[in-house]
Every structure is written in structure tokens, then in C-alpha cells.
Amino acid sequence: MARLAQTAGLTDVQSEILATVRQFVDKEVIPHAQALEHADEYPADIVEGMKEMGLFGLTIPEEYGGLGESLLTYALVVEEIARGWMSVSGVINTHFIVAHMISRHGTPEQKQHFLPRMATGEVRGSFSMSEPDLGSDVAAIKTRARRDGDDYVIDGAKMWLTNGGSSNLIALLVKTDEGAEKPHQNLTTFLVEKPSGFGEVAPGLTIPGKIDKMGYKGVDTTEAVFDGFRIGADKVLGAAPGKGFAFMMDGVEVGRVNVAARACGIAIRAFELAVEYAQQRRTFGKAIAEHQAVAFKLAEMATKVEAAHLMMVNAARLKDSGERNDVEAGMAKLIASEYCAEVTQEAFRIHGGYGYSKEYEIERLMREAPFLLIGEGTSEIQKTIISRGLLREYRTRG
Numbered sequence: 001m002a003r004l005a006q007t008a009g010l011t012d013v014q015s016e017i018l019a020t021v022r023q024f025v026d027k028e029v030i031p032h033a034q035a036l037e038h039a040d041e042y043p044a045d046i047v048e049g050m051k052e053m054g055l056f057g058l059t060i061p062e063e064y065g066g067l068g069e070s071l072l073t074y075a076l077v078v079e080e081i082a083r084g085w086m087s088v089s090g091v092i093n094t095h096f097i098v099a100h101m102i103s104r105h106g107t108p109e110q111k112q113h114f115l116p117r118m119a120t121g122e123v124r125g126s127f128s129m130s131e132p133d134l135g136s137d138v139a140a141i142k143t144r145a146r147r148d149g150d151d152y153v154i155d156g157a158k159m160w161l162t163n164g165g166s167s168n169l170i171a172l173l174v175k176t177d178e179g180a181e182k183p184h185q186n187l188t189t190f191l192v193e194k195p196s197g198f199g200e201v202a203p204g205l206t207i208p209g210k211i212d213k214m215g216y217k218g219v220d221t222t223e224a225v226f227d228g229f230r231i232g233a234d235k236v237l238g239a240a241p242g243k244g245f246a247f248m249m250d251g252v253e254v255g256r257v258n259v260a261a262r263a264c265g266i267a268i269r270a271f272e273l274a275v276e277y278a279q280q281r282r283t284f285g286k287a288i289a290e291h292q293a294v295a296f297k298l299a300e301m302a303t304k305v306e307a308a309h310l311m312m313v314n315a316a317r318l319k320d321s322g323e324r325n326d327v328e329a330g331m332a333k334l335i336a337s338e339y340c341a342e343v344t345q346e347a348f349r350i351h352g353g354y355g356y357s358k359e360y361e362i363e364r365l366m367r368e369a370p371f372l373l374i375g376e377g378t379s380e381i382q383k384t385i386i387s388r389g390l391l392r393e394y395r396t397r398g
Contacts, residue, residue, distance in 0.1 A: 004302055005268055005309040007076060014073050017058075021080045024049060029084030037085065037364055040210075040217040042166065046088055050121070055092060057119025060099050064115035071254055072316040075261040079309070082265025083272075086368045087218040089262050091124075094162045096258065097251040098125030098171045101189070105238040105247045110191065114169065124196075126167035127255075128224060129248055130160040136381050138245065139183040143174045143226060145190065150233055152176070152190070154204070154226040164222030165207050168196050171237070171251070172224075178242035189237040189244035192229075198222075204229030215367030252376055253329050254319060259376045260312040260332040263340035266372070267305045270340075270365050274301065274347035281352075294350060301343045308336040327389035334382040337372040344369040 010018070028049055036043050050056065059074050060066025074096060081089040099118050102110055117123040129138055143156025154174060161170070170192040178186045192205070200206045206225040213221060237247055275298055278289035288294045315332040318325040344365050348355040355362045373379055 004271065004305050005079070005264060007072075007309075007313055010076075014069075014076070017069070017073060018076055018080060020053065021055075021077050024053065025080055025084035029081070029088060033085035033088075034361060034364065037087065037217050038358065042220065043085070043088055043091070043218050046085075047091055047121075050088075050092065054119075056095060056121035056124070057099075059096060059103075060115050060119045061103060064103075064111065065119040066099075066115070070316075070320045071257060072313065072320055075257050075312060075316040078258055078261040079265040079268070079312070082262040083269045084265075085218070086262055086266055086371075087216055089258075089265065090162050090216065090219040091166075093255065093258050093262075094127040094167070095125040097127050097255050098169060100254055101171055101237065101247050101251045102191070104250060105240070105243075106191075107239050109234070110237070114191070118169075123169050124163065124167045125169045125171060126161050126163040127171050127251065128158045128161050128164075129173045129252075130158065132157055132159045132223075134159070136377065138173070138248070139187070141173060141175050141187060143172075145174045145176050145188060145231075147176070147233075148230075151230050152233060152236075154190070154229040154231060156226050158224040158226075160211075161207075161222045161224055162219060164224055165198050165210065165220040166196050167194075169193055170224065171248075173244050173248050176241050180242060184245040185242050187245040187248075188241045189247050190231055191235045191237055192231060193235075202229070214370070215364070216371045253326055255376045256329040256333040256382075257312065257316050257319065257325075259372055260308070260315065260329070260336035263333075263336035263369075263372045264305070264309050264312055266365055266369055267301075267308060267336070267340040267343040270344040270347035270362065270369075271298075271301050271305050273360075273362050273365075274298065274350045277354075278350055288350070297346050297350060301346050304339040304343050308332075308339045311335055327386050327393075330377075330382040330385040330389070333376060334379055334386070337375075338379060340372055341369045 054067055057066035058069050062068040078089045102114050145152040145154045172190045172192050173187055175186055176188040180186050195201045198207050198209050204227050207222050211221045278294050279287050281288045311332040315325050315328040318328050348362050348366050351362050354360050
């Protein structure tokens with residue numbers, strides 16, 4: 001068993017789930033990841049395997065056919081999957097966020113309608129806040145839903161939908177007219193059902209095609225264009241117009257733990273590749289691992305892997321306890337993504353010229369790690385969240 005990134009205090013069920021996932025990753029993901037990633041091919045067989053293991057319903061309550069597991073269990077599963085191929089963890093990440101939002105905030109009818117089919121993977125979710133010129137300023141959303149009788153009519157364009165083509169359910173944040181003075185109180189989340197695929201998938205809804213990316217391949221990232229798209233008022237999440245921003249932020253908070261877990265997974269794999277290569281590659285009559293310059297790199301990399309894992313676990317456990325964890329999730333996401341980039345680059349350097357070759361796995365990790373610096377909020381956004389939280393707690397009295 002690996003020495004790094006072990007988690008104390010797990011139940012027998014959690015340990016069994018993680019052992020099963022790790023075995024699946026070693027046998028079904030790592031051997032195929034390079035070919036699928038280079039071809040930018042959707043990992044259909046791997047996704048089917050995850051369905052069979054029940055991973056799409058990992059956190060969905062048992063009463064709706066899920067396994068009812070905690071955020072910690074999910075985060076540790078994501079860490080294992082990302083260790084094999086980060087894109088595969090992306091397939092279930094947005095699905096998990098949408099399922100979490102419906103479980104926490106949906107009406108009884110919405111829970112019954114969506115969650116049993118989400119638990120089996122029949123319905124797979126994607127998550128849409130961003131717009132082409134929006135960035136991190138979520139409250140400035142322009143896509144608008146106008147009330148028309150018992151329906152709403154949606155117009156606008158959304159950007160950066162992970163699983164936008166392969167999913168058949170979008171949690172969509174748009175502007176509505178609630179008469180509130182604060183912009184974020186005029187935002188509403190809709191549950192948009194659609195067929196999977198590209199083009200005009202439904203009247204008034206077009207998914208133009210996959211966005212070509214530097215990394216994070218295999219999983220589809222898309223735009224979504226709404227032009228007179230009609231949707232029933234019963235598809236407003238929680239039957240609560242104007243509450244969409246709060247619902248989405250709850251989803252993003254668990255999403256930040258997820259991104260931290262993905263960063264931990266990549267960092268673990270980068271370290272594994274580096275420590276193995278450093279013991280095989282010989283220069284000046286000995287393995288490069290025996291040179292102090294390389295040995296110190298390995299020591300620093302392992303320390304960063306361990307620190308990131310512990311912060312990610314702490315943030316997940318805090319959320320599971322019901323406590324507020326925005327600062328801790330921000331800290332975990334910040335340090336895990338930054339350390340992931342650093343550990344991956346050091347592994348790349350240890351590989352020397354071979355690290356630049358597409359034949360070696362580290363080349364793929366070098367293209368995947370940067371995504372985590374911006375996904376679910378940039379490092380600068382995390383620092384903003386952390387500093388505001390600290391000032392809230394340490395406000396000077398008097």
C-alpha cells in the first residue's frame with residue numbers, strides 16, 4: 001500500500017469502496033488513458049464501468065436508489081479516479097454537483113423525478129453558470145428567463161459546460177425579474193432536461209459542439225445557446241425563483257472540494273511516476289534518485305502531496321458535519337491546485353527530455369494540471385473567499 005495520502009478513521013464500507021475503485025483505475029483507466037486522451041475520445045467503456053459500480057449514485061440518498069455516502073467518500077473516490085485520468089473524474093463531477101443541489105434544495109417532486117435515474121446514471125447532469133464575457137462575476141449574468149404564463153422563456157448564451165453534450169440534464173443559472181435590489185437575488189436555477197448530443201437538441205436550445213482544449217480531453221466542454229427556449233415553472237429548482245445563486249454556491253462549495261481531490265489525484269500520480277523513473281534512470285554511475293538534487297525534489301513533492309490531501313479531507317469532513325466550510329474548501333482548493341501544478345512540473349523535470357514525449361504519461365499530466373488552477377474559481381478567487389472569511393472571524397472589536 002502507498003505511504004502517501006492515507007486517510008485515518010475510515011469505515012469498513014469506505015475502505016472497501018476505495019479499494020474497489022483503485023483496482024478499477026489500475027486495470028481499466030490507466031492502461032487506456034493515454035490512447036483515449038490523445039484521441040480526445042469520450043471514455044464510454046469506463047463510464048459504463050462506473051455506472052455498474054454505482055458511482056453515479058454514490059452520494060444520492062438510499063431512498064432514491066443511491067449509496068447515501070458522504071462528501072468525504074466521494075472526494076476520496078474522485079482522488080483515486082483523477083489519479084488514473086482526470087477527465088474521467090470530470091464526467092461525474094458536474095453530475096455529483098447537480099445531484100447534491102437537487103437532494104438539498106429540490107422539491108419532493110423534483111427529487112422523485114430526477115434522483116432515482118441519476119443514481120443509475122440514466123440521467124447525467126451538467127452545471128452552467130459561466131457566460132462568454134462573464135468570468136468570475138456570477139451576479140452579472142445576462143442570460144434571462146422571462147415569465148410567460150405557466151412557463152418561462154430563456155434567451156442567452158452560456159459557456160464552459162463540462163459534459164454539455166453528453167449530459168441530459170443541465171442545472172442552469174439565469175437572471176429573472178424578482179424585483180430585488182441586489183443582483184444575486186434575481187438569479188434562478190432551472191433544471192433543464194434535454195437529449196444528449198450536439199446541434200439543436202431541443203426547440204430553442206443549441207449545443208454547438210466541443211471546445212478544443214489544451215488538456216482535459218475526452219470529456220466534452222461546450223457552449224449552450226438559448227433562443228426562445230420554453231420551460232415549465234415546475235422546473236425551477238426548489239420552486240424558489242431568486243434563490244438560484246445560493247443554491248449554486250452550495251454546489252460550488254462541494255465542487256471546490258472535488259477539484260481539490262482531483263488535484264490531489266494528479267499530484268499523487270505525478271509523484272508515483274517521478275519516484276519510479278528516478279530509481280530506474282541512471283547517470284554518473286547511479287540512479288538519479290541517489291543524487292541529492294533529485295532526492296530533495298522527491299521529498300518536497302511528497303510533502304506537498306500529503307499536505308494537500310490532509311486539507312482536502314478536512315474540508316470534506318467539515319462539510320459532512322454540517323458546519324460552514326467555505327474558508328476551508330477555498331484553502332483546500334487553493335493549496336491542492338497550486339501544489340498539483342508544482343509537483344507535476346517537478347515530475348516533468350525529473351523525466352528530463354522524456355517528459356516532453358507523448359509516449360510518457362507525465363506529458364499528459366502537464367496539460368491537465370493547469371485546468372485545476374482555474375476550475376471552480378481561480379486561485380485569486382479562493383484568496384478572496386479565504387480573506388473575507390478570516391476577516392469575518394477575526395474582526396477587530398471596538
